[in-house]
Amino acid sequence: MNSNATRFLLLDGAADFRNASRQCSWDAGQRAFTLTRQDDARIPHLPPARARELHAAATPWMIDDHGQLGRLSDDGHRFEYALTWPPTAWRTVLAALDDAETGAPDLASLVLDPVDAPHGRFTDLAFGGSGLAALPWSDGGNAHGLTVVHLRQRWQTHCTLAFAPRHACVESSTGADRIWLLGETRLALAGGAPLPRPYAGRPERFEPLQANPDPLRLLWEAELPPHRGLLGLAADGERLYILAERPDSADTAARMQIFSRPLAAGPDAAFRIHPLPTELPLATDIEALGENRVLLLLPFEEGERRGRQRDCPLFVLPDEEDGEGNGTAARAEAVAERWPRRSEAALPAAVRFVRHRDGLPRTLSADGPLRLYRLAQARFAPSGTVTLSETFDSAMPDTLWDRLYLDACIPPGCRIDIAVQAGDDRSRLPEEWIAQPQGVRNPQPSELAFAAGRAPPDDPHAGLYEVLIQRGSGAVREVRGRYLRLRLTLHGDGRHSPAIFALRIHYPRFSWQTNYLPDHFQQQERPQPQEGTDTVPANGADLRERLLASFEGMLTPLEDRIAASEILVDPTATPAERLPWLAGFLGTALPGHWPEARRRRWLASQGALQQAHGSYRGLLLALDILTDGAVARGAVIPVEHFRLRHTMATILGIDMDDRGHPLTLGTGLSGNSIVGDSLILSDDAAREFLALFAPEVAERQGEAAVVERFFDEASRRLTVILHGPARSLQTVVRDALPALVPATVQWAIRSSEHPFVLGLSPLLGIDTWLETRPPAGRVVLDRTRLGRGDLLHNPVALDPEHATTVGASAGEGP
Template structure:
């Protein structure tokens, strides 16, 4: 609430707060960008048009193109493809001439592979002509293997996120009389390494099942047919989202308005409802561009092949985007399979080329949306039917020749007015656009120099404000053209129209509605100045009443005074480490006598400053050191990533030597949780060589000691006293490790000798061996490339053959 006890309702989550409105063609012109948390106009092709051939010859040509065998490429710049004339899968990229990987019968076209995919497990998967899937290890650790499932002819493949591939069967026809069941298979598992299978002596133990995860193919979906459709492809996004592409050959059976292709997603149990790709009847290939965008190849009537992109949102149809993807020196083949973006296409030069858009933006000119209601999205409820809605704030970017129209309606019941009911909706305009309604004096929003109306808030925009174009905008809520222009009602409804010029688009970061209104006239002036017109007379068109004009005139002063009062009331935020402005961190730290290391990040400075009152009373102690390092590393000490060890605790013989009781149940470094930490002669203590005077002199105070023995005892004690070691278990880079060292030296007691050591393993027996107390279990890291002089061969770093499609990339082939 602000200083006048006014609340606000914010709409800033594009997926949860905004519902796109569909145009007459059934698709939305609004793009909800979840990565930027903004809403803007969708990309659109504008004046660029194309036609796909709809005759029988065009259909036959599309069927031939969709049956071409795609290639695959890897992260090393090499690729593999099918050479049908030689009947072999060839690898290229590491040398001038291609190299054969796998051979097939060139005289039998039915035996040639229909697809090949590089999996996430560095295995090349090939759908051979016999319906089986062949596995070839790119590191040559095991011999090629094949898998199959009964009555399933693998045709198209797509990599699975955790290794293996998905597969769909070859269709019997692209316009079958009776559609086939929807079947999806999964290939998983790997053969054993050659070294595991070698012969061993009879006395060597061998498990009954050598390979607990053998290669296999299994059905993961066997669903009823899709009437009027046939599956022609599948692809996996970098995030692991599996999409299936289908052609519509019978729109009536499919329940579609046209023959445009459809996309569905595999959920693990079934398929989602379809998304129609508008203006794409017979895509011959498709691939993912990003988490929510894909590209398809279409054959036009020219004839030529073009690449068209689509944004896949939770809508029944997707319109083509305006991004232009040129196919330079295109070799008329399907897109190659790859594990990383962008997709690649075959070229006449041989080497696949990445698919990139030309930087020529093209957007829809208008797009509308409204505030979403339903589960998880509460209504904008003012709490009373007499609530008067006060002011709108927009955080937005509005380029020249663009604008935003906001239509508001208020009701006493939770029922949204119809969109085509003009008397219920009241327009407010931002930017360079003209009002859409014919009402007089439509309110126009103004730009504010502050990033947010909320006190000391930096706003939700990532870009710097720009006068009249980017930043915070506001407008007083009004009903333009009516005698009384206050908008009254318990529930507020919002409809937004974005307007662009085709090359630019407004971008909305957040919309906030404030209310119910705190009226200066009703709270500070006599009743003489209050509104006297109500009911139908107040809703009539005409010049505003004097009281209504005064109400809006006082709103000018209120719009300036309320933010000032809010800043005064929220001045405590300036002394809170979590909210103090960045430029004031040093000033606030000076209050507590805290100085920051130059290498500390902004968040680390806030954490250290917030923990300073707790650290200060314990500074110079072990607890103070622990608190400081915990604040610096975001809780690494509490989680076991950093372990602070007093070195005298590392010698178990101390209990007998000194008579100290080490059976402390609360010390995680001692075994008191299970047994006494004290040592016993013949059990955990053994008498050593008599020449080791420092040990012999420790047994019994009544034993006679020479001066040399006394000195040896004293030296032994001094070597272990006043020493602390900080064991760093977590992965910190060199700069962070140095920062830990400096902060530890600054916070440790002056008489203590401090050492910061990098622990090579998370679990250290005898030092940090109690999970959850002094150590932690982290994820297993994959082996990294060996670096001479920096890594340890055989532990975390290995010398391996790179998983390249072309084996010549590895020296010696």
């Protein structure tokens, strides 16, 4: 709402721009509404019978974080280690795989035990989560199960199943390490892990009935919808996708469908069924790209045409609100984008995606495993017209709709046409579509006060475009009604498309004519629908209304900036580039290396810092800001020395024996003497005891010198204790203390890597630190102390000894 109480409706996501025509769509990569790509996908067409044969013979592969490949052996009995990156080793691997005697080594030397199928053969290989490799197995009879290998923690375990698993998938985004299993008629979810260390029970003490509270086990299972055969299983961050043949599929004609369900749903959740086009060849695997998009893998054609058609088709599955509800059919829609494969390896595994923890699509090419990318050179239709499904409601009858603001990019040769419908009856809006004028480029990034625009700031064709909502002809050109619909027409040049990043519809119009001019200047007529192409000139009131609205559109954003000018002096809201000016205004300085959050908090606390400057409270606040909250966490503790005055004097009537205390267990040390159960006699430190707890009594007894000396040893002294990870802040604290501590106070910095030890460290909350154990760091030569915190972490690798870092910039990397 602006300073004139004008509201706006915001459209900035796929759901807001939902439409039925699909000539234009929401581009998830750009996060913008654009023309739908019209790439001519070159899809290979292999006979379904041959595709089923290749799918049945395919050996699944995976690739770890270090470019090392793993696969199932040809007979499916073991898990093999295949390759260490780089790609130059691929030919050596191919030669080894062709050599029946050599083959590929198994993982017997890489894990504690050989990874062999307990019964029968492995049926699939999945990789994901924190480093889990899931291998379902079956003997074709009554023995079925799941073996799981953790490549970082180097353990393996297995459990039995009541059905024969065909496919597996490990969730890679939830962090729960859950494993989805797919049988011929069952979908199941498995989870669990072995104990971190072997546990041996002792018969002389009570033991739990089950030593491991969370072993690998089947959590639940559910019935699958009818199908002819299963082809693949994949998951993104929200949903699970199953590729299957439809029950009416024939040997000579493939008809496929996709079952989808939420990952977080329980076993009772219904599947959504998404039929695929009947003309689509049989796919042999599926990969999820997120936002309800799935990529299918189709084998190359054989013979002379091999490799001529090499694209993978992309489909988008409708949202829940686009269909008729759970359990119903909602047709998957093909996306006209090209996802080409470079080549196809001469191996059965080439018809399966290579699995990785990041969930990105990879295939096995003649040059090794390669990631798939969308073809950058796009083709678009010359134009596309869509009517947005959403009908916008102002909640006020006879609303005068004001204007549209578009955060958009309109390259040369492109334009955006807008038409609107408006009326007070939602079900019977006028059939007339009112064309709007072309948007005018606004020099401001946004009409909202001090807001950044959604369009890319570095694109010269991107910015804010403004459209005053009006009729094209008629005596009265206002657009009125409670409800509004939008029709967008995007025009491109075939290679480029306009992009709408956000669209805001402002209503109702604040009319200067109505609010500031006498009654005889007001509009006396109502807008009338226009028939034919004859233009009717606007009357004087309408011309005056739109003229004043043009000035209002320029001046109201300025008024909004003036009305919101306190933002400029609010450290939490002012633009980041104005923080140095605000610091100078408040009489302080901001080092350039400070993060933005620290700079904003330092400025926001200037009032309290200046009031408490030189005091203990001001020191705590300043150090807490400079250390990003370490004082509040208890990692940095400024201690005035008078708080550290200890005495070994005795106290009558208090039993200090801690041998039966459940926390200290007799570790407390005391120099006191105990007579009987409660009488405690003082030692020679009685004078210090009096100086500490009753200095006026000590002075009356002639011990004034002792009292003065005792207090002088602790006065005007300060120690800043750095605990644990806060030791790295020593330079920051040392540089800040001279400006924060009075010159009459002597200060020192002490660091400690030991937290509080119950019963042994004094003054809980002052020179002790109760902490949650920080995560262990990596071992560093010449710095790490044996047994002190740092750990050697196993890499998520098939062969840890030869694990190397793979450059992310390499186009052929994993």
